Amino acid sequence: xxxxxxxxxxxxxxxxxxxxxxxxxxxxxxxxxxxxxxxxxxxxxxxxxxxxxxxxxxxxxxxxxxxxxxxxxxxxxxxxxxxxxxxxxxxxxxxxxxxxxxxxxxxxxxxxxxxxxxxxxxxxxxxxxxxxxxxxxxxxxxxxxxxxxxxxxxxxxxxxxxxxxxxxxxxxxxxxxxxxxxxxxxxxxxxxxxxxxxxxxxxxxxxxxxxxxxxxxxxxxxxxxxxxxxxxxxxxxxxxxxxxxxxxxxxxxxxxxxxxxxxxxxxxxxxxxxxxxxxxxxxxxxxxxxxxxxxxxxxxxxxxxxxxxxxxxxxxxxxxxxxxxxxxxxxxxxxxxxxxxxxxxxxxxxxxxxxxxxxxxxxxxxxxxxxxxxxxxxxxxxxxxxxxxxxxxxxxxxxxxxxxxxxxxxxxxxxxxxxxxxxxxxxxxxxxxxxxxxxxxxxxxxxxxxxxxxxxxxxxxxxxxxx
Numbered sequence: 094x095x096x097x098x099x100x101x102x103x104x105x106x107x108x109x110x111x112x113x114x115x116x117x118x119x120x121x122x123x124x125x126x127x128x129x130x131x132x133x134x135x136x137x138x139x140x141x142x143x144x145x146x147x148x149x150x151x152x153x154x155x156x157x158x159x160x161x162x163x164x165x166x167x168x169x170x171x172x173x174x175x176x177x178x179x180x181x182x183x184x185x186x187x188x189x190x191x192x193x194x195x196x197x198x199x200x201x202x203x204x205x206x207x208x209x210x211x212x213x214x215x216x217x218x219x220x221x222x223x224x225x226x227x228x229x230x231x232x233x234x235x236x237x238x239x240x241x242x243x244x245x246x247x248x249x250x251x252x253x254x255x256x257x258x259x260x261x262x263x264x265x266x267x268x269x270x271x272x273x274x275x276x277x278x279x280x281x282x283x284x285x286x287x288x289x290x291x292x293x294x295x296x297x298x299x300x301x302x303x304x305x306x307x308x309x310x311x312x313x314x315x316x317x318x319x320x321x322x323x324x325x326x327x328x329x330x331x332x333x334x335x336x337x338x339x340x341x342x343x344x345x346x347x348x349x350x351x352x353x354x355x356x357x358x359x360x361x362x363x364x365x366x367x368x369x370x371x372x373x374x375x376x377x378x379x380x381x382x383x384x385x386x387x388x389x390x391x392x393x394x395x396x397x398x399x400x401x402x403x404x405x406x407x408x409x410x411x412x413x414x415x416x417x418x419x420x421x422x423x424x425x426x427x428x429x430x431x432x433x434x435x436x437x438x439x440x441x442x443x444x445x446x447x448x449x450x451x452x453x454x455x456x457x458x459x460x461x462x463x464x465x466x467x468x469x470x471x472x473x474x475x476x477x478x479x480x481x482x483x484x485x486x487x488x489x490x491x492x493x494x495x496x497x498x499x500x501x502x503x504x505x506x507x508x509x510x511x512x513x514x515x516x517x518x519x520x521x522x523x524x525x526x527x528x529x530x531x532x533x534x535x536x537x538x539x540x541x542x543x544x545x546x547x548x549x550x551x552x553x554x555x556x557x558x559x560x
Contacts, residue, residue, distance in 0.1 A: 121338045125257050125560060128330050132253040133246055135331040142242040149235040156231040160224045162216030162392075167209070170421050174204045175403060195407035205402025205413045206420025213395045221387035226380050233374035240370045244363035251548045253329040254556065258540055260322035261339045265533035267315040273526040274308040276501075280518065281305050283509065297515040304519055311526075340560070347487060347539045348559040353477040359469050362551030368462040375455040382451060385444045388436030398423035469549055476546035483535075483542040490528075490535035497521075497528035 133139060175194025217224075281301035287293040327334035359365060402420030403413045414420065504521040507513035540556075547556040 122340065123330075123332075123337050124340050125254060125343075126557075128253050128257050128326065129250055129557070131330040131332060132249050136249055136329065137331075139242070139245055139249060142238065142245050146235065146238045146242055149231070149238045153228070153231040153235050156228050159227070162214055162218075165213045165215075167211050167213075169209050170417075171207050171209075172204060172420075173207075174202060175406070176200060194403065197410070201410060203403075203406075203410060203413055205415060206400075206417050207402060208400040208421035208423060209397070210399070210423055211395060211397040213393070215391060215393045217389050217391050219390040221384055223381070223384040223387075223389070226377070226384050230374065230377045230381050233370070233377045237367070237370040237374050240363070240367040244367040247363040247551070247553060249329065250553050250557070251544065253326070254544050255541070256322065256326045256329055257339065258343065258537055258544065260319065260326050260337065261343055262534050262537040263315065263318045263322045264339065265344055265537070266530060267312065267319050269526065269529040269533050270308065270312040270315040272529065273522070274305070274312050276522060276525075277301070277305045277308040280505065280522065283505075284515065287509075292511065293515070300515050300519060304522065308526075342560065343540055344533070344536050347484075347536060348543050348556075350559065351480055351484065351539070351543065353480050355473050355477055357473060357550040357552070359466070359473065359549075359551055362469055364465060364551070365462065365469065368458070368465055372455060372458045372462060375451060375458055379448055379451045379455065382444055382448045385447075386441045388434050391433045391435065392431075393433060394428065394430045396426070396428045398426040400424055469551075472549035473546070476542065476549050479542040479545055480539070483538040486531070487535045487539050490532045494525075494528040494532045497525040501525040 173192065175192050177192060177194045177196055281298075281304070284293060284297050284301040288295055288298045323337055324334045326332075326337060360369075400421050400423040402416065405412045501518075501521040501524070504513050504518045508515065508518045543559065544556045547553050
């Protein structure tokens with residue numbers, strides 16, 4: 094009974110461990126969609142450009158509100174003297190006082206409280222579209238930053254997908270190099286046994302050891318590439334750099350749809366949209382600068398109330414009070430309404446060159462647009478050839494691997510029977526390793542070719558919707 098209980102307990106424990114391992118392994122698999130989503134949500138440049146969009150939107154709101162009139166209110170309570178005299182004065186640096194009172198024959202130190210209260214409205218109500226054009230510039234900046242965010246997201250989608258495929262390919266190549274090392278070690282053991290028995294010369298053993306060393310170096314180099322590609326993928330996804338377990342479907346199947354057509358309207362490409370919006374904001378700045386040639390019409394008014402502790406002080410210098418509330422209570426008021434025109438007649442001389450500078454800048458941006466447009470058009474044309482070549486290699490790889498495997502089996506069998514040399518066997522080993530490498534990257538290259546087309550056409554869905 095005791096053994097039966099322990100046996101059942103052991104079975105349950107093994108089952109739980111197996112289930113935990115399966116769940117853990119499943120959790121560690123990083124799919125391409127998860128990698129892309131992690132990049133879009135967490136990558137630093139994407140988050141930064143999203144903040145730039147918010148900043149541009151806030152600036153647009155602020156620019157719209159600049160058209161509102163300026164309304165200033167002011168209140169002050171003072172205590173001091175009101176001696177005055179004839180003569181010019183200037184409040185240089187704002188340090189002089191503004192005292193107003195009767196001109197007396199001598200100085201006195203009579204002081205009282207006073208108060209001044211005012212409200213001022215100033216509104217540039219017409220400036221030949223200056224405010225409207227400034228708002229258009231700010232709105233164009235929002236559009237530019239939004240398109241910059243979209244093109245950055247697109248670029249990162251392509252980059253993280255390429256890094257994912259590169260890591261997957263390097264992992265497959267590492268596995269192939271590991272298999273090749275095992276074959277080289279097994280072959281060395283066979284050769285060593287035959288050399289010891291005198292069936293083959295000792296130089297065969299030396300050549301076998303050289304092949305093992307070469308296979309070990311190739312495996313180490315492949316593992317180094319895996320680490321590099323894994324680190325790059327970790328950077329894009331903002332995940333910890335670990336030994337990623339990736340989706341194996343990319344090495345077992347190819348995309349369902351591989352249309353080699355190049356009939357795409359690349360004007361909607363996110364990168365071209367970004368460059369076009371750079372041109373748009375530059376042309377808007379040209380229009381805005383031109384408005385500086387014209388005058389500005391302003392409407393202004395002011396209402397002012399004043400209180401003073403001095404009463405008929407000009408006639409009798411004893412008629413003042415130190416009472417605070419009497420001094421700050423407003424007893425006199427004034428208002429003023431007006432319309433003004435402000436026009437710097439020399440502005441057109443400066444604005445002309447400012448507009449010309451912006452026009453040259455716009456033309457330079459158009460030149461950059463054309464360069465990017467030509468590059469994308471050439472890449473889109475190239476994508477057709479890349480897909481066709483990748484499909485040819487995909488179809489030829491299994492044939493080459495089958496032939497290389499048969500050749501290696503034949504040469505090792507002949508060698509064991511003394512009918513082939515060690516050179517024949519090592520050549521067959523090299524051919525098999527190369528065929529496995531071609532097989533490993535054949536599937537991956539098809540996906541890479543489709544990704545290249547998606548990047549050139551500006552439609553990431555061509556690639557993303559295939560898995």
